[in-house]
Amino acid sequence: MNYEFFIAKRIIGSKSYKSSVSAPIIKIGITAIAIGIIVMLIAIATGIGLQKKVREKVVAFNGHITINHFDTNESNESLMPISTIQPFYPKFNSVEGVKHIQGVATKFGVIRTETDFEGIVLKGVGSDYDWSYVKDFLIEGELPTYEGELSNDVVISSYLANRLNFELGDSFQTVFGKESIEDIPFQRNFKIVGIFNSGFQDIDKTFMIGDLSHIQRMNKWEQTQIGNFEVFLDDFTQLIPIEQQVRAKTPSFLDTQTIEEKFATTFEWIKIFDNNTYGIIAIMIIVAGINMITALLVLILERTQMIGILKALGSSNWSVRKVFLYNATYLIGLGLLWGNLIGLGLLFIQQQFSVLKFPDPEQYYVSVIPVYISIDYIILLNIGTFFACLVMLLIPSVIITKISPVKAIRFE
Incomplete structure (x- = not known):
């Protein structure tokens, strides 16, 4: 007792x-x-x-790890293409913990209307793009599919839509520059099929998601060429060790960067x-x-x-x-x-x-x-x-x- x-x-x-x-x-x-x-x-x-x-x-629009060219490009525009013919693509099976890998490219442009204009970065995505991450932030419309023929459907942020007085279903013109200032710039017409709001202003005021084929044509790239790879993981806590393994499995001319390095301040x-x-x-x-x-x-x-x-x-x-x-x-x-x-x-x-x-x-x-x-x-x-x-x-x-x-x- x-x-x-x-x-x-x-x-x-x-x-x-x-x-x-x-x-x-x-x-x-x-x-x-x-x-x-x-x-x-x-x-x-x-x-x-x-x-x-x-x-x-941040991860939804950038991935956990980015695979880029080993260069000094700090801009939001993809300048040097990377071939998708890689041993780690389309499935990164050699590294455990990698959930998905996708090829994307970016290009700076200016949206032009009759009364206003706004600088944006077109993020080109293809058929391998995982929309599930962006779906949570979609507030209007639907997500496009980019398979086969060239599509003019795009998804923009509510921030850009409000600034330019756009609504779902509107069409607009975007101008993209060429390598030489003297050349006539590219002009592309896009249609808004979806509007998202991430709440992350650095993303909302910058990016518009569209068909990767547009950037490939403007840059005179082949269909097997993209700007960079985005790698998504199962567990964020394993970011550093998995990034080291991913780096070891990529060619020497490619560089890897974690989302923590890319958005260090945040x-x-x-x-x-x-x-x-x-x-x-x-x-x-x-x-x-x-x-x-x-x-x-x-x-x-x-x-x-x-x-x-x-x-x-x-x-x-x-x-x-x-x-x-x-x-x-x-x-x-x-x-x-x-x-x-x-x-x-x-x-x-x-x-x-x-x-x-x-x-x-x-x-x-x-x-x-x-x-x-x-x-x-x-x-x-x-x-x-x-x-x-x-x-x-x-x-x-x-x-x-x-x-x-x-x-x-x-x-x-």
């Missing part, structure tokens, strides 16, 4: 315990833990959610959320721990006579400490229970109904505050908080060893 647990259970269940002087302080300690776990859950869920959302948007920005989240977790655990330490000290003071009696009957200091640690474990568990119920409830509501939105979507690249809920971090957070608070309570429980049985029994 674990008599320490038995005594702790009797203390918790007694009416005097619930109406004692320490009761309000204990409730404050439980509330502090509950509030702490709510804040930590929200911080982690929104931090990871925002990271994933921004990352998904990824450095979203990594800051990790530091903020760690800081919030540390502060919340410390605050909850301090409140529990206060509650335990008051509880010990209130039960001084009981401590003296237990010691007089032969209980060791550790046995008496265990009684109060069992008690504290119950209180911590109660705080975690309420914190998880409320915190996960709020996160579920936000995930399903998108109640909270960013006041400035352009600054955060998303309009709705994203939420990511995973059983993994929920379990780790609860276990970590529980043991952190319990370890902090070992320190104040040392005061029990200083209590003399004779003086404690006389204590009033």
